[in-house]
Amino acid sequence: EDQVTQSPEALRLQEGESSSLNCSYTVSGLRGLFWYRQDPGKGPEFLFTLYSAGEEKEKERLKATLTKKESFLHITAPKPEDSATYLCAVQAGNYGQNFVFGPGTRLSVLP
Amino acid sequence: DTEVTQTPKHLVMGMTNKKSLKCEQHMGHRAMYWYKQKAKKPPELMFVYSYEKLSINESVPSRFSPECPNSSLLNLHLHALQPEDSALYLCASSQEVLAGGRQETQYFGPGTRLLVL
Numbered sequence: 001e002d003q004v005t006q007s008p009e010a011l012r013l014q015e016g017e018s019s020s021l022n023c024s025y026t027v028s029g030l031r032g033l034f035w036y037r038q039d040p041g042k043g044p045e046f047l048f049t050l051y052s053a054g055e056e057k058e059k060e061r062l063k064a065t066l067t068k069k070e071s072f073l074h075i076t077a078p079k080p081e082d083s084a085t086y087l088c089a090v091q092a093g094n095y096g097q098n099f100v101f102g103p104g105t106r107l108s109v110l111p
Numbered sequence: 112d113t114e115v116t117q118t119p120k121h122l123v124m125g126m127t128n129k130k131s132l133k134c135e136q137h138m139g140h141r142a143m144y145w146y147k148q149k150a151k152k153p154p155e156l157m158f159v160y161s162y163e164k165l166s167i168n169e170s171v172p173s174r175f176s177p178e179c180p181n182s183s184l185l186n187l188h189l190h191a192l193q194p195e196d197s198a199l200y201l202c203a204s205s206q207e208v209l210a211g212g213r214q215e216t217q218y219f220g221p222g223t224r225l226l227v228l
Binding site: 034036051099 | 153155201215216217218222224
């Protein structure tokens with residue numbers, strides 16, 4: 001069965017304190033791994049798509065990397081406005097089903 | 112532009128009411144999705160439409176009835192809901208649902224906050 005886990009469940013950082021979020025997956029036939037940011041009561045906002053092990057994507061203070069078993073979202077020098085829940089999702093299987101979200105990491109960045 | 116719009120933003124309904132949620136995208140995407148999200152939980156897939164045809168129904172109760180009138184619009188008709196159906200309902204779209212190969216990114220709308228009394 002396809003599974004996606006994320007760690008830590010919650011993370012508190014001081015402004016400027018860099019860290020990484022983890023997304024581990026067990027799927028057959030990965031067809032894409034997606035990172036989203038979600039603010040309370042709002043829809044997920046797309047951040048990155050990764051397809052192949054070794055792939056990396058960057059956007060402002062965020063960098064996403066992918067291995068065969070997990071993905072990391074690195075946050076460099078975070079600011080309070082980076083506070084949100086970060087969700088990863090994987091697409092697997094032979095057809096467009098199995099778009100599975102992980103439980104998310106709630107990030108709080110304190111000024 | 113990667114905008115998906117949803118109306119209404121908030122909806123309160125009784126268990127005997129009939130209401131509809133609406134979703135619209137103008138990105139030329141051919142796949143559209145409905146998700147349900149409970150508080151502090153990740154989104155759960157409900158339905159997938161591909162080229163205006165229902166391709167996936169994740170065992171959703173019949174009190175939820177999806178409709179795709181055209182490639183830009185997606186509706187979710189609600190009837191005889193239960194209080195446990197209260198949640199954030201999210202619509203998403205992607206270029207298409209591919210049979211094999213890389214999957215396209217899904218873009219989400221802001222959601223409709225539904226409260227069933």
